[in-house]
Amino acid sequence: MRWLFELAWLFIRLNTRRTMMVFVGLVQPLFTVWLYALNQPPALSLPEGFWFILVNAGLVNSWTILVFSALSEVDRDRWTGLLGQYLSMPTPLIEIMTIRTLANFLFVCISLAVTALLAFFVIRPEAGMLLSPVWGWLLLAMLAITLIAVLFSMVVAMTLRGRVIMNFIDYPVVFVSALGFSATLFPDIMARFALCLPQGFLAEMARFTAGISPVSPAELVWWPTPVLTGFGLVCLAATLLRLMQRRLLTRGTLA
C-alpha cells in the first residue's frame, strides 16, 4: 500500500511541478468562482450555479489533464526512451500506467474539491439544495468520462498512429469544454478577446445554433476587433522576430 501511495504521489508531483497544471488545478478554480461572482447567469438558481461552476471547472480540468498530462507526458516518455525503459522494469507497464492514470484522476478530483470549497464559500447554498440528482449524476458522468479519456489517451499515445488519432480528438474536446461556459460571462474586454479567438467564436456560434445561447456571436462581437487583434498579433510577432534577429547578430545565441 505504501509503495502504491509513494508511486502515485510522485506521479502527482509530476503534475504539480508544471506551471500549466498549477494554473489549472489551483488558479483556474479560483478564476471560475470569481467569474461567476462577477456575472451570475440570471437563469441559474444558487444551487444550480454551484454545480454549474463545478461542472465547468471540471470540464476544463478534464481536458487539461487529458491533453497536458496524460497524453503529452506519455508521448514525451515515448520520445525520450522512458517508455522503453519501463518495459525493462520488473513492474509491468500496465501497472505503471494504471497507477499513473489514477494519479492524474486524483489530481482532477483534488482540483474539483478545491473548486467546490471555493464555490461553497462564495455562494453558500443550503445543504439540501446541493443534493440535486441531475447535477450529481452529471458530475459523476464527467468524472467517469475523465477516467476513460485519461486511460484512452495514455494507451493511444504509445503509438505514432494513436498520437495522430488523438490530435483529431483533442480539438473537439477543447471545443466541447468551451460550450459549457459562455464567453459573455467574462468581463467585457475579456469577452471580446475570447470571442475574437477562433475557438471562442465557434463555441459561441455552436451555443447559439444549439439554442443554448439566445445571442449570436455576431451580435456580441464588434467586427473590427478580430481585425485589430490580428493586426496586433502580426505586429507583435514581427517585433519579436526583429528582437530575436538582433540578439542573434549581437550575441550569437538566443539564450
Add this chain to the structure above:
Amino acid sequence: MVSKIGIHVEDVSKLFVTGSRRKQAVNSVSYEIARGEVFGILGANGAGKTTLIKLMSTQLAPDSGRIIIDGFNTVTDQRALRARINIVEGGDKGLYPWLTGYENLRLFALLYRIPISDIRAKIEVALSRVDLAKDAWHAPTMTYSKGMKQRVLLAKGLLNDPSVLFLDEPTIGLDFDAVQRIRDIVKELSRAGTTVILTSHNASDIDNTCHRVALLAEGQDRGLFAIEELRAQYRSRVNFQLSKGEAPDRFAALDPGLSLTNGANRITVAMTLDQKGIAALYGLFAQSPDAVDEISVEGASLEDFYGTFIKGETA
C-alpha cells in the same frame, strides 16, 4: 555448478516492418558472454546495436532464436529477469525534468521494486558512486548539465545491483572527466561480477573497458575479438633517424614497405609494425645504439582497426 556463461544469444533475428519498408535490424546473431565480462558491441549508426540491446533487455522479443540471461529466457521469464538487469541509455534524456535527481531515482527504485526501507540508502550510495555533487541531488533535473543528467542515469543503472547492466552509448556528449568516471565504474562493476554490455560507436570506450568486442554491420555479426588479441595486432607507425653510412636494408625484413627519406647527414626511416615487429626493431637498435636517433612510435588503436573494418565493409 554455476555456469560461467551469463548470457546466451542464440541465432537471434529481428525484422522491423513499417508499411512497405522492411529492415532486418538483427540477423542471426549468436554470442556467449561470461559473467563479469565487459562485452562491447561496436558498429556504425543503424548497425543494430540498440536493437540487440533492446532484445537482450526484454524491451523487444526476437522473431527467431532465443536469449538466456542467468538462466532466464528474455521472453518467457521477463518479470524475474527484469529484476536482475538494468539499462542506461546515453544522452541527456530519460529523466523527468520537473522532478529532482533524487525524486527521479526514488521513482525508478519503486518501479524496480526495491524494498522501501532500503531505497534511501541505495539512492545515496548510487549518487555518491557517480560523483554527483550533493547540493544538486534535490534540484530539478531540468537545471542539470548533460553530464549531471548522465550521472543520474548511471546511478539509476546501479540502483537494483544488477547482475547484467546494459549501457547504450553511455558516454555520448560527455566531457573527459565524466567519460573517465563511467569507464572506472564499468571496471569496478566487472570486478564485482556484474556483466556489462556496452554499445558505442566510440571505439576508445570499447578499447578502454571491454574484454571482448563484437562488430556489427547491417544487423549481422562481422566478428568477435578479444581486445588483448586485437591490441597485439594493432600496427603502429615508427619513425627514426639513421646515421648515413648505416645500412637501412636490415630494417626492410621487418617492414618491406618502409619509406626512406635522405637528408644531409641522416636518413629518416618510417615503418608500420605490430607489437612483435616493434620488439624486434628495438633489438636491432640495441646492436648499434649510436646510429639511431629521434625514435617516435605513434600507437594505433581500436579506432584505427575499426576504421579499417568500416572501409572493408563499404569497399
